[in-house]
Amino acid sequence: MKLHINGRDLEIADAAGERRLIEFLREDLDLTGAKNACDIGACGACTILVDDAPLKICIKRVKDVVGHRVLTIEGMAAPDGTLHPLQRAFVERGAIQCGFCTPGMVLVAHAFLLKNPRPTRDQIRKAINGNLCRCTGYQQIIDAIEEASVHYRGAEAPAQAAEPAHV
Amino acid sequence: MNATSGKGWRNDADAKVTGRAKFTDDLKFARILHAAPAYSDFVHARILRVVTEAAEKAAGVVRVLTAGDVPGANRFGQIIRDYRIFADDKIRYHGDVVAMVVAETRDLAIAAASLVRVEAEPLPAVLDAEEALRPGAVLVHEGHGSNLVNTHRIRRGDVREGFRQADFVLEEEFRTQSVEHAYMEPEVAVGVPRSDGVIEVYGSMQHPFSTRRFVSACLGVPLSGVEVVGTPMGGGFGGKDDTAAIVCARAALAARILGRPVKMMYRRDWSIRESYKRHPYRVRYKMGVTKDGRITAVRCRILADGGAYCSVTPWVTWRSTVQCCGPYVVENVHCDTLGVYTNNVVAGAMRGFGSPQMNFVVEQMVEIAAAKVGISGVEFRRRNMVRQGSVTITGQKLDGHKVAMGEVLDAVLKETGYEAKLAKCSHGASDSEECYGIGLAMSYRGVSLGAEGIDSCTAIINVQADGSILLEVGVHENGQGAESAMSLIAARELGVSLGRIRYRRASTSTVPDGGTTVASRGTIMGGGAVTLAARELKQKIAEAVCGRLRCRAKAVRIAGDEVLGRAGGERIPFDEAIRLMFQTQRVPYACGVFKGPPVSWDERTGQGDAYFTWVYGCQAVELTVNKRSGRVKLLGAVAAHDVGRAVNPEMVRGQFFGGMAMATGYALHEEIRSKDGRITNLNLNSYRIPRATDLPEMTAIIVENPDPLSPSGAKAIGEPTNEILAPAIANAIFHATGRRELALPIKMSALPDEPPDDECRL
Ligand code: FES
Ligand code: FES
Numbered sequence: 001m002k003l004h005i006n007g008r009d010l011e012i013a014d015a016a017g018e019r020r021l022i023e024f025l026r027e028d029l030d031l032t033g034a035k036n037a038c039d040i041g042a043c044g045a046c047t048i049l050v051d052d053a054p055l056k057i058c059i060k061r062v063k064d065v066v067g068h069r070v071l072t073i074e075g076m077a078a079p080d081g082t083l084h085p086l087q088r089a090f091v092e093r094g095a096i097q098c099g100f101c102t103p104g105m106v107l108v109a110h111a112f113l114l115k116n117p118r119p120t121r122d123q124i125r126k127a128i129n130g131n132l133c134r135c136t137g138y139q140q141i142i143d144a145i146e147e148a149s150v151h152y153r154g155a156e157a158p159a160q161a162a163e164p165a166h167v
Numbered sequence: 168m169n170a171t172s173g174k175g176w177r178n179d180a181d182a183k184v185t186g187r188a189k190f191t192d193d194l195k196f197a198r199i200l201h202a203a204p205a206y207s208d209f210v211h212a213r214i215l216r217v218v219t220e221a222a223e224k225a226a227g228v229v230r231v232l233t234a235g236d237v238p239g240a241n242r243f244g245q246i247i248r249d250y251r252i253f254a255d256d257k258i259r260y261h262g263d264v265v266a267m268v269v270a271e272t273r274d275l276a277i278a279a280a281s282l283v284r285v286e287a288e289p290l291p292a293v294l295d296a297e298e299a300l301r302p303g304a305v306l307v308h309e310g311h312g313s314n315l316v317n318t319h320r321i322r323r324g325d326v327r328e329g330f331r332q333a334d335f336v337l338e339e340e341f342r343t344q345s346v347e348h349a350y351m352e353p354e355v356a357v358g359v360p361r362s363d364g365v366i367e368v369y370g371s372m373q374h375p376f377s378t379r380r381f382v383s384a385c386l387g388v389p390l391s392g393v394e395v396v397g398t399p400m401g402g403g404f405g406g407k408d409d410t411a412a413i414v415c416a417r418a419a420l421a422a423r424i425l426g427r428p429v430k431m432m433y434r435r436d437w438s439i440r441e442s443y444k445r446h447p448y449r450v451r452y453k454m455g456v457t458k459d460g461r462i463t464a465v466r467c468r469i470l471a472d473g474g475a476y477c478s479v480t481p482w483v484t485w486r487s488t489v490q491c492c493g494p495y496v497v498e499n500v501h502c503d504t505l506g507v508y509t510n511n512v513v514a515g516a517m518r519g520f521g522s523p524q525m526n527f528v529v530e531q532m533v534e535i536a537a538a539k540v541g542i543s544g545v546e547f548r549r550r551n552m553v554r555q556g557s558v559t560i561t562g563q564k565l566d567g568h569k570v571a572m573g574e575v576l577d578a579v580l581k582e583t584g585y586e587a588k589l590a591k592c593s594h595g596a597s598d599s600e601e602c603y604g605i606g607l608a609m610s611y612r613g614v615s616l617g618a619e620g621i622d623s624c625t626a627i628i629n630v631q632a633d634g635s636i637l638l639e640v641g642v643h644e645n646g647q648g649a650e651s652a653m654s655l656i657a658a659r660e661l662g663v664s665l666g667r668i669r670y671r672r673a674s675t676s677t678v679p680d681g682g683t684t685v686a687s688r689g690t691i692m693g694g695g696a697v698t699l700a701a702r703e704l705k706q707k708i709a710e711a712v713c714g715r716l717r718c719r720a721k722a723v724r725i726a727g728d729e730v731l732g733r734a735g736g737e738r739i740p741f742d743e744a745i746r747l748m749f750q751t752q753r754v755p756y757a758c759g760v761f762k763g764p765p766v767s768w769d770e771r772t773g774q775g776d777a778y779f780t781w782v783y784g785c786q787a788v789e790l791t792v793n794k795r796s797g798r799v800k801l802l803g804a805v806a807a808h809d810v811g812r813a814v815n816p817e818m819v820r821g822q823f824f825g826g827m828a829m830a831t832g833y834a835l836h837e838e839i840r841s842k843d844g845r846i847t848n849l850n851l852n853s854y855r856i857p858r859a860t861d862l863p864e865m866t867a868i869i870v871e872n873p874d875p876l877s878p879s880g881a882k883a884i885g886e887p888t889n890e891i892l893a894p895a896i897a898n899a900i901f902h903a904t905g906r907r908e909l910a911l912p913i914k915m916s917a918l919p920d921e922p923p924d925d926e927c928r929l
Contacts, residue, residue: 026193031186032186033185033186035190035351035352035401037353042850042852045351073185074185074186083184090180091175091177094177096184098351098352098400098402099179099184099188099399099401100190100350101351124859125860126859130858132856134351134404134829134856135825136821136825138862139828139862139865140817140820142859
């Protein structure tokens with residue numbers, strides 16, 4: 001079976017298909033950006049993108065993403081470490097406190113802005129509604145997403161995450 | 168917006184936004200084992216035997232540990248040593264852990280933990296704080312002699328005389344609920360046996376030093392035999408002290424006994440079941456006021472349900488007592504506060520620490536009184552609030568700092584256009600489906616521990632040979648940005664660029680105990696220590712270079728990474744100055760200790776200088792209440808807080824918004840529900856914290872009055888933001904509907920067709 005993660009193809013044994021996706025990513029691939037905060041699909045801390053759509057993976061198996069394009073937070077920045085404009089906005093707008101919700105929040109926002117690069121603040125609120133943050137009250141997260149949205153506009157190529165070399 | 172301007176800067180932001188930051192569960196250790204707690208279904212029972220055989224035989228199980236395996240003290244606590252690593256004599260609440268299963272994988276540990284059985288003699292449970300105090304009540308801790316954990320009191324003036332002077336006497340009873348901190352990262356700890364015999368602990372805990380005390384007592388080894396390493400933490404809000412420390416102690420215990428690293432990672436349902444909550448309060452409050460709107464007397468009785476163990480109930484209720492009249496001058500006060508044991512989930516520290524409950528009471532009482540007198544709530548507040556030089560209800564004169572009560576109130580009134588909007592409130596009568604209301608609340612808050620604890624903190628600045636700087640402080644990064652604030656304070660005081668400073672994540676073995684990072688004391692205490700250390704270092708640098716600068720040491724300054732003497736004289740680059748120091752065998756190393764200024768307290772009368780300084784805050788909220796459904800929609804919220812000095816403004820704003828958001832949950836929907844002592848909403852689907860769509864746009868107004876008693880000028884912000892929005896919402900709901908809500912969370916139902924009696928408009 002083949003996994004396509006953060007721009008890389010990865011051959012995995014068929015048996016791995018039944019493994020819990022969150023454990024597989026965190027333990028086998030050391031992609032620990034996805035967090036497990038509820039284990040029942042209620043908080044969004046474990047969010048990754050599958051074909052540019054958010055997926056809460058604490059309730060998924062590896063086989064659920066086989067053959068699809070997976071993006072985790074580790075794949076957002078450029079290979080040389082340069083932050084994606086959305087990440088930079090999170091940093092500069094004070095959208096990060098404890099950071100536990102941050103990976104999921106950034107990915108959900110990224111998926112949303114790819115579809116809607118000119119959002120209203122209310123639309124942003126709805127887009128991140130499934131991702132809980134206990135620290136920030138969301139205000140600066142929304143500021144960051146709003147600010148970053150300009151980078152997703154225009155006929156020119158949208159701000160796709162770079163395809164980094166590290167899985 | 169970058170490292171040089173300091174705005175919106177965090178030393179850990181890049182790591183967190185890229186997924187590189189390693190939280191405890193992200194760390195990897197070779198040959199690690201996994202532990203899971205075993206609970207029983209009892210709420211109150213005398214333990215006869217904990218049966219572990221079946222679990223021991225289960226697949227992958229390495230060991231099952233119970234109270235008998237604890238080599239040191241199984242009981243610990245910061246005030247009363249009643250909290251158990253494992254339940255020994257009795258089960259006292261549903262979250263008591265009777266055993267811990269250690270296995271090769273976490274799944275196997277969890278599976279085996281369900282095989283642990285407890286043979287016990289069930290006892291009747293006492294689940295109501297009032298009942299717990301009745302004569303003959305079942306005792307939670309027989310050895311304690313009663314269910315009373317502690318009392319506090321205030322006796323000031325003569326309340327009887329005060330009520331005689333009153334034209335109106337108002338009396339109400341208020342209730343608040345149990346709420347969960349709901350930090351996004353559940354408790355987790357890893358114990359690692361080191362080759363030198365030290366047990367290393369990594370964990371999601373708020374206070375490494377208090378954790379170390381728990382661990383060393385449990386293992387029966389000296390403090391130096393345990394090293395607790397600060398690790399990025401997914402939120403705390405006061406909730407990662409005792410319970411989190413006990414989880415660390417269990418992991419450390421298993422690691423020590425088995426000689427392998429052991430991780431104990433909590434599931435969310437275990438976390439909610441076992442971890443301590445904010446205290447539910449029941450408050451009877453009587454206030455006397457004159458016709459011209461002056462408070463003449465307050466009598467109140469505060470009853471706090473502390474749950475099964477003491478935790479910090481005496482300290483939480485002490486703050487409630489000191490602040491029981493809000494920011495108002497009252498000459499005659501009689502307050503009795505009682506903390507009690509019950510078989511409910513333990514209650515302990517949570518952001519606000521006894522103030523959210525009391526502010527919910529006081530900030531509604533002043534509006535009820537204002538309506539009775541016939542003046543606006545704002546006017547009533549102005550007539551009674553503390554001002555420069557006022558004397559508090561504990562007899563403390565407020566003259567050591569700027570009393571900014573009026574300033575923050577005015578800021579909020581102006582920003583919201585409060586008076587005009589107040590006139591538009593529906594009071595239950597509206598042409599549309601929605602009733603509109605605006606409301607506000609304000610508070611003052613004693614900073615840091617006050618007379619509840621010994622207050623000091625240490626910082627170490629260690630300049631390296633190339634001029635780069637290692638900074639280490641005895642405060643803990645809970646997610647609030649403490650490390651960034653400390654770095655900014657150091658850079659500013661030293662006159663060097665921020666890029667030089669590397670915050671060295673402290674471990675308990677490298678920096679002296681700086682006290683818990685609680686009570687919003689991190690910035691003022693840690694920042695104080697950093698400032699003092701920086702001053703000492705500057706002194707050392709000055710002595711080393713003054714000869715070369717041909718001036719007296721006193722005249723030496725550092726600015727813009729340069730060391731300067733007399734105006735127009737030579738300038739030495741900072742790096743060069745440091746090189747000079749090493750060449751002359753002077754070490755650019757400084758250690759600053761900031762001791763909290765003196766405080767005092769007389770437990771008998773409840774009089775004294777309770778806190779060395781105070782902060783002031785005011786928040787307002789606009790909302791609508793749907794007439795048919797009762798649904799409350801928040802339209803906007805504004806807050807003004809005096810923070811002393813805003814070290815990192817973007818982070819300060821984050822504290823505003825986070826605190827206010829959490830308070831909306833407290834006001835409107837958060838509640839730990841339980842049935843016969845067993846919590847029923849054990850995960851984030853049923854325990855609902857505010858989501859982005861629940862919240863309005865929020866505005867933060869930072870007021871700065873640098874505090875003379877704080878070396879860095881900074882005071883506090885973490886808790887003040889979380890303690891007044893609930894009463895502001897209750898007041899706004901009153902102005903929208905005419906209904907007074909005296910219990911939290913506020914559950915609105917459909918409104919009656921007829922608007923209520925108009926008597927108490929305003
Ligand atoms: S951990 Fe997956 S949604 Fe909460
Ligand atoms: S930053 Fe802590 S949960 Fe979002």
